[in-house]
Amino acid sequence: xxxxxxxxxxxxxxxxxxxxxxxxxxxxxxxxxxxxxxxxxxxxxxxxxxxxxxxxxxxxxxxxxxxxxxxxxxxxxxxxxxxxxxxxxxxxxxxxxxxxxxxxxxxxxxxxxxxxxxxxxxxxxxxxxxxxxxxxxxxxxxxxxxxxxxxxxxxxxxxxxxxxxxxxxxxxxxxxxxxxxxxxxxxxxxxxxxxxxxxxxxxxxxxxxxxxxxxxxxxxxxxxxxxxxxxxxxxxxxxxxxxxxxxxxxxxxxxxx
Amino acid sequence: xxxxxxxxxxxxxxxxxxxxxxxxxxxxxxxxxxxxxxxxxxxxxxxxxxxxxxxxxxxxxxxxxxxxxxxxxxxxxxxxxxxxxxxxxxxxxxxxxxxxxxxxxxxxxxxxxxxxxxxxxxxxxxxxxxxxxxxxxxxxxxxxxxxxxxxxxxxxxxxxxxxxxxxxxxxxxxxxxxxxxxxxxxxxxxxxxxxxxxxxxxxxxxxxxxxxxxxxxxxxxxxxxxxxxxxxxxxxxxxxxxxxxxxxxxxxxxxxxxxxxx
Numbered sequence: 001x002x003x004x005x006x007x008x009x010x011x012x013x014x015x016x017x018x019x020x021x022x023x024x025x026x027x028x029x030x031x032x033x034x035x036x037x038x039x040x041x042x043x044x045x046x047x048x049x050x051x052x053x054x055x056x057x058x059x060x061x062x063x064x065x066x067x068x069x070x071x072x073x074x075x076x077x078x079x080x081x082x083x084x085x086x087x088x089x090x091x092x093x094x095x096x097x098x099x100x101x102x103x104x105x106x107x108x109x110x111x112x113x114x115x116x117x118x119x120x121x122x123x124x125x126x127x128x129x130x131x132x133x134x135x136x137x138x139x140x141x142x143x144x145x146x147x148x149x150x151x152x153x154x155x156x157x158x159x160x161x162x163x164x165x166x167x168x169x170x171x172x173x174x175x176x177x178x179x180x181x182x183x184x185x186x187x188x189x190x191x192x193x194x195x196x197x198x199x200x201x202x203x204x205x206x207x208x209x210x211x212x213x214x215x216x217x218x219x220x221x222x223x224x225x226x227x228x229x230x231x232x233x234x235x236x237x238x239x240x241x242x243x244x245x246x247x248x249x250x251x252x253x254x255x256x257x
Numbered sequence: 258x259x260x261x262x263x264x265x266x267x268x269x270x271x272x273x274x275x276x277x278x279x280x281x282x283x284x285x286x287x288x289x290x291x292x293x294x295x296x297x298x299x300x301x302x303x304x305x306x307x308x309x310x311x312x313x314x315x316x317x318x319x320x321x322x323x324x325x326x327x328x329x330x331x332x333x334x335x336x337x338x339x340x341x342x343x344x345x346x347x348x349x350x351x352x353x354x355x356x357x358x359x360x361x362x363x364x365x366x367x368x369x370x371x372x373x374x375x376x377x378x379x380x381x382x383x384x385x386x387x388x389x390x391x392x393x394x395x396x397x398x399x400x401x402x403x404x405x406x407x408x409x410x411x412x413x414x415x416x417x418x419x420x421x422x423x424x425x426x427x428x429x430x431x432x433x434x435x436x437x438x439x440x441x442x443x444x445x446x447x448x449x450x451x452x453x454x455x456x457x458x459x460x461x462x463x464x465x466x467x468x469x470x471x472x473x474x475x476x477x478x479x480x481x482x483x484x485x486x487x488x489x490x491x492x493x494x495x496x497x498x499x500x501x502x503x504x505x506x507x508x509x510x511x512x513x514x515x516x517x518x519x
Contacts, residue, residue, distance in 0.1 A: 150347070150351050151351060153351075155364070155368075157315055157317070157343065157345045158340070158368040158369070159336055159337065159339055159340040159341075164367070168364060168368065169353075172353065172355045247355075249354055249355045249356075249398070250354070
């Protein structure tokens, strides 16, 4: 069983996490607890958040905001990628705008959203969409363009209707790119949502982090941060599971690179 | 020839190239007829425009001048008319890696909106005829080159096309596998009464498969034509082989076919 690569990887991941936990615990013995609270205190706070209804709601609200923002950017990104992919003229108009948007920092979007909009939820949604849209568009466009010319010609030789072509060739071609885009953007979205919630939200992980800062509560700050990390890990693993199923046709070499 | 299935009338195809490299004349004033039920083998050196001819018949590209007609229709413009009428076996197997062998054979039938359960019976039948029983659920990466090419042949035949186009389908296979598949291919074409255009650069393969062998010179134009009757296959094989070799050796070397038009 110890030779099983999955078990080995899990043991390696546990070992490296344990090193960090032990180092933190040692540090808590040498520094004041408001700087390095003991690990058991942090664990207790993490569990408290998970079992206390109103606190758990804050985590779920943040999760919902991440999903909503990513879903919005994904849908828009798909539409834009397909438009750009179909027309070089649209590409020459839209691509510079996306590159420009990509250069705008998340914090600038927060300020712009606060000035432009009143509703908190719409502000956060707007910030999430604007910060993840360019990456989604470029990644989906890249996946679309990587479509094999040979497979395209082969499929066209059967004279498919537009929708059938989309279903049998385009979707399977872009699925790997879409999954990668979700994995990459999930991490970005988790970071951006906290910034968006720090400024102007009345609930969510970002709002709770702001409260911990005001209370100078390091154990609380770590516990709330871990909620977000835990959320990202769970969603990442779900995407990996979907990826393993959807891309099961891929040949895997027995020799590692 | 009365009512040819495939007709080229004075067809030329020029590819316009960027960077001042001149335009490439791939096919020059080609006229050609292929009769119903005939197997025509097209032979020529690499780069002589055989694949361009193939793409013109398949309707994947449009002629620069002249007309191409297949079953009386323009294969490039009459997109809907040719649904299910032309089956193609490409040089590479061109299997979709995300589909199993069975699902790859089902592709054409799916596109033609065939009823799912009937389509599966047909696809399984073709896989069995081509010796792939037991491999229906294998993905392409788990199949050998010969097996993958068999799947692509099954995919082309499964839609019951009237016309089969083959672009050097066995060129990447070992001689034994290629020989077996060639024999299987000819048997299937004759048994099902198909019209076929078979592109190859191997003289032996062209003579073995074709009712007629066309030798092309660059840019694609017919330099020699031989009817492969039984008598020709038996008694004059060596003479025809030598003649084809002689004609091929007269072809201009690659790189001399550019018109300085561009």
